[in-house]
Amino acid sequence: MSHRQDSPERRGIDRRRFLTTAALGGATIVGASALGGLDADAAFAAPMPSLDPAIAKSAFAEGRITAINGSVLEVAGSYGDQHLIQLTNATSVWKLRPTTAEEIKVGDGLYARGVDMPDGTIAADAVWVNIVNLYCTVKGIAKDRLHLAHGAQDHAVVGRIVADTTTASYLGGALTSDLSRVRIGQSAQILGAWRPEDDAIDIARVTVGH
Amino acid sequence: MIPIVSDLAPLLCGVLLAVTGAGKLFGRRTAQLAANTVLVRVLNDGRRAGQALRAVGAAELAVAAALLAAPRAVVPGVATAVLGAGFVGYLGYAKVTAPESSCGCSARAEGPIGARSFARAGLVLLGGVAAATATTAWWTEMIRRPGWSALCVVAAAALLLAVSADLDHVWLLPLRRLRIRLFGSPLAPAGGGPVPVAASVELLEQSLAWQAASPIVRSALLDDWDDEGWRVLRFAGVYEAPGRGARPVNVLFALDTDASIDTTASPAVRVSVIDDATDEMVPVDLLAGSGVRAVLPMAR
Numbered sequence: 001m002s003h004r005q006d007s008p009e010r011r012g013i014d015r016r017r018f019l020t021t022a023a024l025g026g027a028t029i030v031g032a033s034a035l036g037g038l039d040a041d042a043a044f045a046a047p048m049p050s051l052d053p054a055i056a057k058s059a060f061a062e063g064r065i066t067a068i069n070g071s072v073l074e075v076a077g078s079y080g081d082q083h084l085i086q087l088t089n090a091t092s093v094w095k096l097r098p099t100t101a102e103e104i105k106v107g108d109g110l111y112a113r114g115v116d117m118p119d120g121t122i123a124a125d126a127v128w129v130n131i132v133n134l135y136c137t138v139k140g141i142a143k144d145r146l147h148l149a150h151g152a153q154d155h156a157v158v159g160r161i162v163a164d165t166t167t168a169s170y171l172g173g174a175l176t177s178d179l180s181r182v183r184i185g186q187s188a189q190i191l192g193a194w195r196p197e198d199d200a201i202d203i204a205r206v207t208v209g210h
Numbered sequence: 211m212i213p214i215v216s217d218l219a220p221l222l223c224g225v226l227l228a229v230t231g232a233g234k235l236f237g238r239r240t241a242q243l244a245a246n247t248v249l250v251r252v253l254n255d256g257r258r259a260g261q262a263l264r265a266v267g268a269a270e271l272a273v274a275a276a277l278l279a280a281p282r283a284v285v286p287g288v289a290t291a292v293l294g295a296g297f298v299g300y301l302g303y304a305k306v307t308a309p310e311s312s313c314g315c316s317a318r319a320e321g322p323i324g325a326r327s328f329a330r331a332g333l334v335l336l337g338g339v340a341a342a343t344a345t346t347a348w349w350t351e352m353i354r355r356p357g358w359s360a361l362c363v364v365a366a367a368a369l370l371l372a373v374s375a376d377l378d379h380v381w382l383l384p385l386r387r388l389r390i391r392l393f394g395s396p397l398a399p400a401g402g403g404p405v406p407v408a409a410s411v412e413l414l415e416q417s418l419a420w421q422a423a424s425p426i427v428r429s430a431l432l433d434d435w436d437d438e439g440w441r442v443l444r445f446a447g448v449y450e451a452p453g454r455g456a457r458p459v460n461v462l463f464a465l466d467t468d469a470s471i472d473t474t475a476s477p478a479v480r481v482s483v484i485d486d487a488t489d490e491m492v493p494v495d496l497l498a499g500s501g502v503r504a505v506l507p508m509a510r
Binding site for chain 1 (some may be wrong): 246321375378387390396397398399401409410415416419421422430432433434435437440462464470472475476479480485487489491
């Protein structure tokens with residue numbers, strides 16, 4: 001899946017081995033929580049209130065990337081606002097899947113969560129690039145794509161199925177790579193990455209049967 | 211042109227234009243539809259775009275009436291061809307300048323301009339040319355050759371059905387459903403092996419471990435890898451040790467690669483917090499603030 005490596009491959013593998021050992025040396029916590037997550041879906045939710053009052057409130061930004069200067073993204077917000085988003089090596093980058101800052105292109109859309117800095121930039125904890133969340137009806141199923149209709153006016157959308165990435169959830173079940181149970185005519189929630197080049201969507205997750 | 215096609219063209223074009231024209235002129239949603247077309251930009255005003263779309267509808271109705279009433283006259287056919295040519299030109303302009311805009315063609319379904327929109331406009335153009343060359347009134351032709359006429363009408367209706375998105379639910383979707391029922395879904399069934407990473411993250415996010423670690427975790431998933439039956443998920447975070455200030459950390463979660471919310475309601479997750487600068491394990495009592503005491507002894 002994702003391969004974020006700070007150094008050449010060999011060192012990356014050694015680093016992972018070290019981190020695996022560290023991870024397995026940690027305490028085991030058993031049980032379920034009722035709280036939601038901070039992953040891709042959360043980009044659409046209100047910034048989650050921190051459980052720890054010591055942590056500053058999260059800042060939130062969205063818009064189109066107009067320029068990339070080193071590790072700073074210049075973002076034009078949808079409401080005429082401007083943001084400077086500072087990426088660090090602790091910033092998670094989602095673009096269909098967890099990836100690296102090199103995948104971010106000028107013209108991409110972006111949601112970012114981070115912390116306001118004194119110089120006016122936002123130090124990003126997490127950015128979601130081109131993320132879209134659509135409620136659609138499945139109109140057609142092909143080997144590598146779903147034909148979808150979106151909104152009250154049935155706007156046609158092509159959802160591309162990406163091998164080893166696209167997952168499905170049926171009736172609230174666990175996410176699975178089994179896509180064969182998607183049916184024509186079903187209502188589906190599509191979480192994915194918009195493709196500026198052809199206006200299609202790479203599907204990360206299709207949720208049906210709710 | 212084939213004589214029977216030419217002679218029936220006024221009927222076919224007339225009915226088509228009457229339906230689409232009436233839809234545009236009297237439709238309650240015309241103004242709403244116009245707002246999504248390129249007309250808004252051309253006319254600089256949403257209200258005027260709606261009026262323009264209604265005016266086009268009125269013109270279509272007038273041409274339709276002329277086609278149906280005076281099938282042998284040249285002028286209604288030429289007017290139809292001009293309308294068709296106008297539609298093609300409008301679609302071409304809209305496609306180049308605003309490809310995502312709606313075509314507003316049939317005043318019902320909305321959708322981006324595609325091959326079907328051009329095919330529809332082209333058919334109106336061709337139908338107009340055919341109608342202009344009609345030599346016999348369509349009612350005379352239908353009485354003279356009822357069988358062929360019916361065939362022509364059915365073929366034309368099928369052609370219109372194929373290029374119109376409005377009626378997809380009548381024939382296209384059932385056809386696609388039938389194909390899947392006969393040949394199975396073209397999409398892959400589940401493969402064996404570990405669950406997708408997204409399923410592990412989903413399980414993690416519903417776990418007590420995640421709740422306990424959430425005051426520290428700041429990023430979304432940074433990295434993941436599998437190692438000997440374990441799936442390790444790495445997040446970045448900030449830990450504020452009492453009296454020592456905040457420091458950047460890696461928060462590592464390890465889960466069974468086969469576990470998902472389908473297999474367990476009470477996930478067992480190993481959590482550790484590693485100082486990002488020194489790689490030292492940061493001693494954190496994650497459950498101290500969560501009100502739950504369910505720490506199992508470290509399994510080795």
